[in-house]
Amino acid sequence: MEELEPPFRKIIHVDMDAFYASVEQLDNPELKGKPVAVGGSSVRGVVSAASYEARKYGVRSAMSGVLARKKCPSLLFVKPRFARYKEISLQIRKIFYEYTDLVEPLSLDEAYLDVTENKKGNPSASLIAQEIRERIWEELGLRASAGISINKFLAKVASDINKPNGQKTIHPEEVVPFLEELSVGKFYGVGKVTAAKMYNLGIFTGLDLKQKTLEELTRLFGKSGGFYYNIVRGIHHSKVKPDRVRKSIAAERTFNENLSSEIYMLDKLEHIAEELEKRMKHSKAKGKTVTLKIKYSDFTQQTRSKTVHKYVQRKEEFFPIIKELLLQDTLKNSVRLLGISLSNLNTEKKDPVWIQLEFDF
Structure with missing residues (x-):
């Protein structure tokens, strides 16, 4: 049998179970044991997260609120509280740091x-993962799942196997x-479209994928072909990066009604730009690359970018560029979402920033 070459890393992937919905059930005991969706129930509302009670009915994140209600008439909608989720996330991370700085x-x-x-001197990654999960439950009242293996890819795949409230070790x-x-x-990194393409090529399992040469996979999937060739052989050298470099800061908004007038779009973009300046x-x-994100009513998406010579931060500096990007070409359809981001930042090795999508409820 083919064997992997040591040395191996001991990697844990911790994934909170239905995190947003579980936090809402934690803070409001009346929601416990009931189907809960974090998000909006209006025509334009979208589910950000669903409790496991709701998932039994087929309710999933990114699903429209209307469809979610059809699948589960007793579904309870709760508006997201991202500040609260971040607060608890930081408490969970404090537990992680008691075991490793990585x-x-x-x-x-x-x-x-x-x-x-690790800081505990424990040679068993599986026991560490179990202890972390138990502490999250005892100290915060939330459930977590975990995957443990020799690299990040395998740990990520493993964490999904025994969800919820379980763990899986791949030795x-x-x-x-x-x-x-x-x-x-x-396979983590293989989306629905790629999976469908693989099925059409007769690739259903890792063993099927393994039969393809690097040249074949590169021809069929471009640069991703090399990634698929390696991961199916257990090769994934990406290290755990504690200082992830922030690449961009953004603000965006989904609208209750589709916008078809560029005048209205500019008005909405003014408000989005003000929020981005605050962030x-x-x-x-500060950033040098200004990007306008447009999502149309048919859910297709487009981005338009421009890089300038000096760093910008204030609305008055980057909004004229946004206006230029919006008007540079005819919009192909009415618009349901607009967003602005600044990238190519002047900051390095800062703590990551998670900017959550804003919805009109």
Whole structure:
């Protein structure tokens, strides 16, 4: 049997279970055991998160509030409280740091931990993951799942296997057979479109994927082909990065009604720009690349960008560029979402910032 070459890292991926919805049930006991959706129930509302009671009815994140209500008539909608979610996220992270400084947050509700060498001197990553999950429950009243393996890719895949409130360890000797049997649709980094393409090519499992040469995969999937070639062999060298560089800061808004007039769009963009300026000043950041994000009523998306020679931060500096980007080409349809971001920032190695999508409820 094919074997992997040591040395191996000990990586844990911790993923909170239905985080936003669980926080709402924690803070409001009347919601416990009931189907809960964090988001909006209006025509333009979108589900940000769903409790496991709601998921039994097929309610999922990113689903429209109207469809979610059809699937689960007893669904209870709660408006998101991102400040509260971040507050608890920071408490969870404090627990992580008691075990290792190599913590890489991916979002408010998940993170990678490298515990190859850890502050507890515990050689078992599985026992560390179990202890962390127990502490999160005892100290915060929330459930978490975890995946443990030799690299970030495998840990991420493993954390989803025994959800909710479970964990899965993929030991070094189990990696090759595990990946060969795994459906390609379960591979982290393989989305629905790519999975469908693989199915059409007769690639259903890791073993099927393994039969393809690097040249074939590169021809079929471009640069991603090399990634697929390596991960199916258990090769993933990405390290846990505790100092993730912030790449952009953004603000965006989804509208109750589609916009078809550029005059109305500019008015909305004025308000979005004001919010972005606040966030830039709060982060003490400036950027050189200005990007306008447009999502149309048919859910297709477009971005238009321009890079300037000097750093900008204030609305009066970057809004003329946004106006130029909006008017540079005819819009193909009515618009349901507009967003502005500044990237190519002057900051380096700062703590990550999570800017949540804003909805009109």
